[in-house]
Amino acid sequence: MNVLSLFAGIGGLELGLERAGMTVVGQVEIDPFCRHVLAAHWPEVPRHDDVRTAVAWWRSRPRPAVHVVAGGFPCQPVSNAGRKLAQADPRWLWNPMAEVIADLRPEWVVAENVPGLRTRGLNVVLADLHRLGYTARAGYISACEMGAPHPRKRLFILAHPQGQGRCPWRDERTGPAAPDGEDGLWEMRPGGCGRWATEPDVARMAHGVPLGLDRRRALGNAVVPDVAEHIGRLITDAAAPVAARWAA
Numbered sequence: 259m260n261v262l263s264l265f266a267g268i269g270g271l272e273l274g275l276e277r278a279g280m281t282v283v284g285q286v287e288i289d290p291f292c293r294h295v296l297a298a299h300w301p302e303v304p305r306h307d308d309v310r311t312a313v314a315w316w317r318s319r320p321r322p323a324v325h326v327v328a329g330g331f332p333c334q335p336v337s338n339a340g341r342k343l344a345q346a347d348p349r350w351l352w353n354p355m356a357e358v359i360a361d362l363r364p365e366w367v368v369a370e371n372v373p374g375l376r377t378r379g380l381n382v383v384l385a386d387l388h389r390l391g392y393t394a395r396a397g398y399i400s401a402c403e404m405g406a407p408h409p410r411k412r413l414f415i416l417a418h419p420q421g422q423g424r425c426p427w428r429d430e431r432t433g434p435a436a437p438d439g440e441d442g443l444w445e446m447r448p449g450g451c452g453r454w455a456t457e458p459d460v461a462r463m464a465h466g467v468p469l470g471l472d473r474r475r476a477l478g479n480a481v482v483p484d485v486a487e488h489i490g491r492l493i494t495d496a497a498a499p500v501a502a503r504w505a506a
Contacts, residue, residue, distance in 0.1 A: 259494065260322050262362065264309050264329030264355055268295040268476045271328055271370065274486025283322045286304050286312045291472040294374065309354040313361045324362045326412055326493070330370035330481055331355050336378040344378040356386045366493050367392060367417040383415060392417040394439050404484040414482070414489060
């Protein structure tokens, strides 16, 4: 399954999806530092610098088929730590992501954001996906459920074309997902994860001098690869019976 990654950052989402068996065929990222990191780890993958012109870039030459469009669109408009302007914030970039989905018509969509999206735009995202002909479900997963020493709770949206199977919001290997009683979304419970070793020190300053600030900012924005891998395996497991029928 080929992945076009939007808002790629330093590639945490791609790394996890690759571990699940997918192949990254394109990346879109506006930050020069992050693009430098992407180039180091995916030197053969074409990159673009602006999601708002991504469709024209992708269509500018022959490209491989895109089966998955994935991206964590900017969280600042909806974060509880920000001004909470949602769609009134110029950094609200779900619309360009929706344009890519509308043009490329992928078999799967993976969108990631902070929990604040639930009350500041999730309805817009789900309505747009429905308008584009997709069945979508949204739910939470936390890094600590994958064994991380921090919670980092995130909201994921999975979508696939209407009438083509179902969204894999239940991990049949580990039991059903548990409904979240607070807001009706679903908790994705991987189960059986071991605890990670303590992570290296990430202090931001030394005597007032920012050391590695770009790196730490990029790390802070990145999707935890283990979480992305779990999402990817839900998709590949759900797609396997369809692929088997095609092969037959």
